[in-house]
Amino acid sequence: MTMISPQPGIMDIKLYQGGASHVAGLENVVKLSSNENPLGPSDAAKEAFRRASHDLHRYPSSDHSRLRAAIGEVWGLDADRIICGAGSDEIITFLCQAYAGPGTEVVHTEHGFGMYKISALAASATPVEVPERERVTDVDAILAACTDKTRLVFIANPNNPTGTMISEGEVLRLAEGIPDAALLVLDGAYAEYVEGYDGGAALVDARQNVVMTRTFSKIYGLGGLRVGWGYGPQHVLDVLNRVRGPFNVSQAGLNAAEAAIRDTSYTDHCRRENARCRTWLADALAEIGVPSDVSCANFVLARFASEDEAMAVNAHLNTQGLLVRPVGSYKLPHCLRITVGDEASCRRVVTAVRIFKNGS
Numbered sequence: 001m002t003m004i005s006p007q008p009g010i011m012d013i014k015l016y017q018g019g020a021s022h023v024a025g026l027e028n029v030v031k032l033s034s035n036e037n038p039l040g041p042s043d044a045a046k047e048a049f050r051r052a053s054h055d056l057h058r059y060p061s062s063d064h065s066r067l068r069a070a071i072g073e074v075w076g077l078d079a080d081r082i083i084c085g086a087g088s089d090e091i092i093t094f095l096c097q098a099y100a101g102p103g104t105e106v107v108h109t110e111h112g113f114g115m116y117k118i119s120a121l122a123a124s125a126t127p128v129e130v131p132e133r134e135r136v137t138d139v140d141a142i143l144a145a146c147t148d149k150t151r152l153v154f155i156a157n158p159n160n161p162t163g164t165m166i167s168e169g170e171v172l173r174l175a176e177g178i179p180d181a182a183l184l185v186l187d188g189a190y191a192e193y194v195e196g197y198d199g200g201a202a203l204v205d206a207r208q209n210v211v212m213t214r215t216f217s218k219i220y221g222l223g224g225l226r227v228g229w230g231y232g233p234q235h236v237l238d239v240l241n242r243v244r245g246p247f248n249v250s251q252a253g254l255n256a257a258e259a260a261i262r263d264t265s266y267t268d269h270c271r272r273e274n275a276r277c278r279t280w281l282a283d284a285l286a287e288i289g290v291p292s293d294v295s296c297a298n299f300v301l302a303r304f305a306s307e308d309e310a311m312a313v314n315a316h317l318n319t320q321g322l323l324v325r326p327v328g329s330y331k332l333p334h335c336l337r338i339t340v341g342d343e344a345s346c347r348r349v350v351t352a353v354r355i356f357k358n359g360s
């Protein structure tokens with residue numbers, strides 16, 4: 001027996017399972033399991049990444065000033081209140097490390113992103129799971145679950161894996177209703193897919209208790225580089241910058257992200273293509289008896305009659321080289337989350353599901 005043991009909560013963490021990327025014996029699989037951009041990053045971002053190869057011996061910028069300035073310009077935000085991280089996962093980690101801890105509670109929703117619970121446990125805090133209403137964030141249920149121990153409330157808007165979204169009015173009601181000691185974290189990983197949506201930035205500016213997280217992993221197609229960011233009130237940035245390591249984002253990542261966010265016409269193109277293919281995919285699935293909620297993101301949560309049917313469809317899709325995401329660990333065992341791929345991939349998915357269901 002060893003006396004060496006980790007902090008409370010850490011051994012309760014269930015290891016994060018990423019989307020599958022291989023099927024044994026098959027080449028050329030289509031990966032629709034991690035909500036990656038099927039079109040990849042912009043050419044400008046790829047070029048910036050290549051140029052960074054000349055300076056790999058140099059430490060990266062520690063203040064991320066160029067990327068923060070670019071984000072500030074493109075989104076009309078105060079660059080001094082932006083923090084960059086190794087993916088938005090790292091911003092979530094900073095928030096839990098800085099604001100949660102033993103004896104405190106971190107609220108997340110029933111079908112919410114798995115990293116909220118993992119980061120809360122890693123900080124020895126107690127995760128509190130709140131039911132959703134028909135796969136939609138339920139503000140009243142969240143407010144009812146808050147206590148004087150609540151320090152963080154996480155919602156993703158649009159949410160993953162449901163794809164649903166709540167209105168600005170509902171988000172405001174949440175921000176106004178949570179306890180004085182709690183911060184509301186708006187995870188905007190899919191915000192860019194919603195035309196005209198600021199991800200909650202205006203609410204951050206208007207209040208002292210709201211933080212927004214964003215990522216370069218989804219619409220910008222840079223998941224492999226690990227770059228994300230957060231935006232919050234000054235008092236929160238003063239805290240987060242103290243726990244952030246000085247060289248937490250690589251220079252190649254910073255440069256590629258800056259080029260990506262400045263290439264707004266490519267982002268617009270990706271948003272339009274996603275919306276077009278998403279509508280086609282959801283409608284075609286509905287026609288063959290597979291419903292889904294209206295998605296505001298780059299995936300569709302397909303609902304099947306039972307867990308057995310969902311698993312059988314998943315197995316059949318695998319044999320066709322199509323990888324989607326079973327979401328049993330998100331309490332949706334009868335569903336499959338399907339990333340909106342390019343048009344050809346969407347057609348292949350629908351054809352495979354149709355053949356499974358109808359035999360033709």
Ligand SMILES: *Cc1c(COP(=O)(O)O)cnc(C)c1O
Pocket residue numbers: 035086087088089090113156159160187189214215216217218223226227228
């Ligand atoms: C994909 C995703 C993220 C992004 O994670 P990164 O660490 O930035 O790659 C964050 N939140 C949600 C809800 C996501 O789906």
